[in-house]
Amino acid sequence: MTQHNHQTAPTQFVEANGIRFAYRRFGKAAGVPLVFNQHFTGTMDHWDPAVTDGLAKDREVILFNNAGVSSSSGEVPTTIGKMGANAVAFIKALRLTKVDVLGFSIGGFVAQEIALQASALVRRLVLVGTGPRGGEGMATLTPEAQEIFGATYDEPDRLWLRVHFTKSEKSQAAGREFLKRFRLRAEHRDPEVNDKVAPAQIEAISEWGAPREEPFEYLKAIRQPALVVNGGKDVIIYSVNSFILQRHLPDAQLVLYPDANHGSQYQYPKRFVQHVSAFLSEEDAR
């Protein structure tokens, strides 16, 4: 059997909760698979093959579109809780009983919900460019995010140079390399998301980010080992929120990368793959 990769993995479908979920599955079929949860308005094509293929060397990786996103049917729910429930239904529909879960940005909120709602299903968590419920500057899109997502771009892909990278020359150069990799899959790409996705996701983000009493107490219930990763200069979900996650999760490591914005894992894919691989494959915690 040919082992697929990010470019060649076919889009498959599985049904659960009345939704037809689109997914792709590839890598070394051994051990616990790693399920990826995508960012705001992103599809399976928005992952970086340097990251997905890098991590697929030692484990199976599973990309999917949650309900209502791109090639998956259904509607985007307006709460992260319901997105989490859909993700759990998707994972169970694949008859998996134990997974590692990676979530980026809003996908990191969903990853936390998966761990809260289906604790026994989750072995380890990787939370990238994300934050806790009621985190700092999370009640609405940050002013920087509003400006960046509100602007128009000659080429639409250039949006991601501003979302994921800092303004420094080095970071922007890394961003241009990322955009090339992100277009390497030439055939059978996902359709862009429809117009209903962004408003529903923004509503869910606002509900998740709204200030509340003792906002971080819920993190005590997430007992899985977690690796929290971000750029030190994230203007989309402020980096301090990664620090807050580390402080309040019972068993979390934090890694912050230099001169990096929201998509630090795309600026330093080698470092990121190394850190995540070491975390997912270590046998004991010492």
Added chain:
Amino acid sequence: MTQHNHQTAPTQFVEANGIRFAYRRFGKAAGVPLVFNQHFTGTMDHWDPAVTDGLAKDREVILFNNAGVSSSSGEVPTTIGKMGANAVAFIKALRLTKVDVLGFSIGGFVAQEIALQASALVRRLVLVGTGPRGGEGMATLTPEAQEIFGATYDEPDRLWLRVHFTKSEKSQAAGREFLKRFRLRAEHRDPEVNDKVAPAQIEAISEWGAPREEPFEYLKAIRQPALVVNGGKDVIIYSVNSFILQRHLPDAQLVLYPDANHGSQYQYPKRFVQHVSAFLSEEDAR
């Protein structure tokens, strides 16, 4: 030639700045050596062989006592700046022209001074359980540090169970393993420091930690790639100071470990050796 390790490396001496510096040098003689700067009242024997021997697999490591400490002659200066100048003189006396520098706690302050005073000498920096000039809670020993260092212990080594580890069962168990390793070197140990060391070091710490205008501006001048490591629950130099270092150094990664106090590298020596080795051996930054 036999390759020495933490247990067997003889204490050697070199003279510079009118001081006879005691040092030990072992590991794989290849590439850039790593110079270790020790914490408050510590000697060469206070390093963990799991860390020093772990890092010595791929590079030469150099332990030393700065001026006035244990087997080194001279007086402990009352500023970190002068300690840095002595460290630079020591490194140059070994005829080294490029080193990596690791500093733990007050040793991390000295490491920053080495990079500031002799930039061309330093390739990369590893800053462990430390903070910036004028950091949070750094103007005096923290209340927790005053209590911990002020208490009396049945066995003096037990002090380090409280300085370096949290109160959790798991952390304390890791601490007891550390204490065994730390006594593995049975012969030719360093003498304990004399009574003048603690007061002079405290004076230097207070000068370094005192609040000032724009305290973190100086960090812009430290352009070397840096790896900042700490426990997420450091009560000796609060963990937020590691976050501040990452934010203000031009090219720094941050790693925080879970359920870990000041000596997180002794709680997770395997993780720490892996993170530091990866950082010191990576060829480009991606």
